[in-house]
Each structure stands twice: as structure tokens, then as C-alpha cells.
Amino acid sequence: xxxxxxxxxxxxxxxxxxxxxxxxxxxxxxxxxxxxxxxxxxxxxxxxxxxxxxxxxxxxxxxxxxxxxxxxxxxxxxxxxxxxxxxxxxxxxxxxxxxxxxxxxxxxxxxxxxxxxxxxxxxxxxxxxxxxxxxxxxxxxxxxxxxxxxxxxxxxxxxxxxxxxxxxxxxxxxxxxxxxxxxxxxxxxxxxxxx
Ligand SMILES: Nc1nc2c(ncn2[C@@H]2O[C@H](COP(=O)(O)OP(=O)(O)OP(=O)(O)O)[C@@H](O)[C@H]2O)c(=O)[nH]1
Ligand SMILES: [Mg+2]
Numbered sequence: 001x002x003x004x005x006x007x008x009x010x011x012x013x014x015x016x017x018x019x020x021x022x023x024x025x026x027x028x029x030x031x032x033x034x035x036x037x038x039x040x041x042x043x044x045x046x047x048x049x050x051x052x053x054x055x056x057x058x059x060x061x062x063x064x065x066x067x068x069x070x071x072x073x074x075x076x077x078x079x080x081x082x083x084x085x086x087x088x089x090x091x092x093x094x095x096x097x098x099x100x101x102x103x104x105x106x107x108x109x110x111x112x113x114x115x116x117x118x119x120x121x122x123x124x125x126x127x128x129x130x131x132x133x134x135x136x137x138x139x140x141x142x143x144x145x146x147x148x149x150x151x152x153x154x155x156x157x158x159x160x161x162x163x164x165x166x167x168x169x170x171x172x173x174x175x176x177x178x179x180x181x182x183x184x185x186x187x188x189x190x191x192x193x194x195x
Contacts, residue, residue: 001106004135005086006039007078008032009071010049010096011064016184022054022096024189031183032056034099038106039092046081048074066148071095071155075136076144083138095132099192100178108175109135112167119159122167124180129166131155133180 010032014021022032036056039045047059050067062081066073075093082091090113092106109120118137121129136158144158172179183189 001039001042001092001103001110004042004090004092004106004110005078005082006042006045006059006092006094007062007075007082008035008039008045008047008059008094008096009074009078009132010047010054011067011074012071012096013068017097017186017189021183021189022049024183026099026189026193031099031189032096035094035096035101038101038103039094041103042092044082044086046078048077069148070153071132072144072153072158073148075155075158076141076148079136079138079141079144083141088138091136091138093132093134093136095182097183098133098179098181099183100176100181101133102176102179105133105172105176105179106135108171109167112165114165116163117165118163120165120167121159122172122180123169125169125173127169129156129159129164130180131159132182134159 010022023030045059046062047056048062051063062077065077078091112120118139120135
């Protein structure tokens with residue numbers, strides 16, 4: 001993933017988890033570190049979170065442009081920072097609560113890109129596109145800004161269907177079977193630890 005900027009979004013409230021889930025431990029390591037490990041080969045790595053909340057060596061803190069407005073606003077901050085630093089290009093956008101993401105997962109998404117696509121999303125077992133843990137091109141920035149200005153907050157609207165490639169679930173399953181597991185509650189974390 002040398003041509004992709006990594007961005008982890010970690011500015012959520014963890015209200016269902018009950019404490020900061022980025023710092024919750026799985027196999028002795030914070031969830032944030034598990035996610036970061038999946039993207040370590042990206043030359044530029046951004047952490048979209050309140051300034052000073054986390055220290056993650058090798059990752060640059062990018063503050064939210066619209067703090068507390070959710071992951072679509074965090075994607076805006078990530079695309080903006082990526083474009084300002086490296087010009088037009090792809091961003092691997094990940095939630096802090098997906099500790100089973102792997103380098104192989106991101107490679108499969110990267111290989112699914114086409115010359116005209118501007119978003120790549122994995123399909124889950126039920127065939128639903130997963131907007132967290134997806135690739136977005138900085139060309140989408142203008143439209144993300146427009147959506148936010150219009151009051152939209154759903155991350156799934158960031159990927160226009162005509163510009164989006166989806167990756168079939170069996171392909172994901174083959175390389176990274178638990179990649180899409182998402183920790184929202186302490187029970188989710190416990191279940192992951194039992195696998
Ligand atoms: N930077 C940033 N990240 C966010 C924001 N809201 C949510 N996120 C992140 O988006 C990802 C998925 O969000 P949720 O699962 O809803 O996390 P959450 O908001 O912390 O948890 P709940 O309060 O239980 O909904 C997590 O990585 C969150 O940290 C935000 O306003 N800014
Ligand atoms: Mg939330």
C-alpha cells in the first residue's frame with residue numbers, strides 16, 4: 001500500500017462501549033494499535049482524533065474539522081489532510097474499533113481499484129457495503145464537503161454508486177476472515193478474544 005495514505009478515525013464517544021474503546025485491550029494491545037498495524041506499510045499515516053488524546057509513533061494527528069460530527073466529518077478531515085500533503089490520491093480509511101483488519105485485507109481492496117473508481121468497499125456476509133475500512137480517493141472531497149454542509153452525516157453516502165467498486169465477501173473471507181468485525185460493546189470485544 002505504498003501509494004495510499006492511511007487514516008484511522010478515533011474521535012468517537014464510545015458511548016456503547018462505556019470507556020474509550022481505542023484504548024481497550026485485545027491480546028495485550030490497544031485496539032488502536034491493532035488497526036494501526038494493518039496499515040504500517042503506508043508511507044503517510046494520519047490519526048483523526050482530538051489533539052493530544054493518543055500518541056501513536058509514526059502517525060500524524062489530524063484534528064477533526066467538525067469535532068463530534070461523526071465518521072463522515074472525519075473522512076472530510078482525512079481527505080483534506082491527505083490532499084494537502086501529497087496531492088490527489090487514495091486514502092485507506094479505518095475505524096479504530098476494527099482490530100482484525102490485516103495488511104492482506106487492504107491489499108485486496110487496493111487491487112480492486114479501477115481507473116475510474118473513486119471508492120472501494122468490502123461487502124459483508126449479508127452483501128452490505130462496509131464504509132469503514134474502505135478506500136476513498138481525494139477526488140471525493142468536494143462532494144463530502146457538500147454532503148456535510150447539507151446536514152448529511154451518514155458515512156455510506158460518501159461513496160457514489162457510479163464511482164464505487166465493491167469487493168465480494170468470499171474474497172475478503174479468504175484473506176482476512178474477521179476483518180469486518182467491529183467492537184461497539186464490551187461483549188463484542190469479549191467475543192473477538194474468544195476466536
Ligand atoms: N474523528 C472522529 N471519529 C469519529 C467520530 N465519531 C465516530 N468516530 C469514529 O468512527 C468509528 C466508528 O464509530 P462508532 O462505532 O459509532 O464509535 P463511537 O461513536 O465512538 O461509539 P458510540 O458512541 O457507541 O456510537 C470509530 O473509530 C470512532 O472513533 C468523530 O466525530 N470524529
Ligand atoms: Mg457513533
